[in-house]
Amino acid sequence: MAELIxxxxxxTTMRVDAIVNAANTSLLGGGGVDGAIHRAAGPELLAECRKLGGCETGNGKATPGFHLPAKWVFHVVGPVWQGGGHDEDDLLSNCYQRCLELAKAHHVRSIAFPAISTGIYQFPPKRAARIAIDTVREHVDASDVEVVRFVCFDRETLEIYEHILEEPPRVPIG
Known part of the structure; x- marks a missing residue:
């Protein structure tokens, strides 16, 4: 089992094999984490993203990290929160699963995730953290990833993640 912290x-300062970008469907930059990653990686990232033709919600694509300490950036498009009745949970879970698939394909052993969809997309932070951790726990062994960092922008988000990580893993139903 991978170490989840x-x-x-x-x-943008994480020294890992891959960082995850909470991108929009254009993949051409935006605010929050997306804008910070684009600024830190340099103009080469935007040029590379232009070649990708965008990305659907719940999916992801990989680019080099360019000027970042990370070799790779996995761009995923999380769902906009619409009250929970529009497959938001599944779409968010798909983002984390897709990143682990990309990690396997690109031989990534360490990865850093932001709190996808919890900023301007307004996904409830506790719900998002639960989905993130449960999905990673369920799929990380198949990815060969050894270290997963959940990078929290603020103390409140950090405390949510720490609390959930202290709990024993949930047993999947079915």
Whole structure:
């Protein structure tokens, strides 16, 4: 089982094989984590993203990290919160699962995730953290990832992740 840890910090400074970008469907930059990653990676990232033709919600694509400490950036498009009745949970879970699939394909052993969809997309933070941790726990062994960092922008988010990580893993139903 991989080591899953929560840290407070700036995802653009993480020394891991891959960082995850909470992107929009264009993949051409935006605000929050997306804008910070694009600024830190340099203009080459935008040029590479232009070649990808965007991305659907719940899916992801990989690019090099360019000027980032991470070799790879996995761009995923999380769902906009619409009250929970529009497959938001499944779409968010798909983002984490897709990143682990990309990790396997790109031989990534360490990965850093932001709290996908919890900023401007307004996904409830506790619900998002539960989905993130449960999905990673369920799929990480198949990815060969050894270290997963959940990078939290603020103390409140960090405490949510730490609390859930202290709980025993949930047993999947079915």
């Amino acid at each position: 929560a840290v407070q910090g700036d995802i």
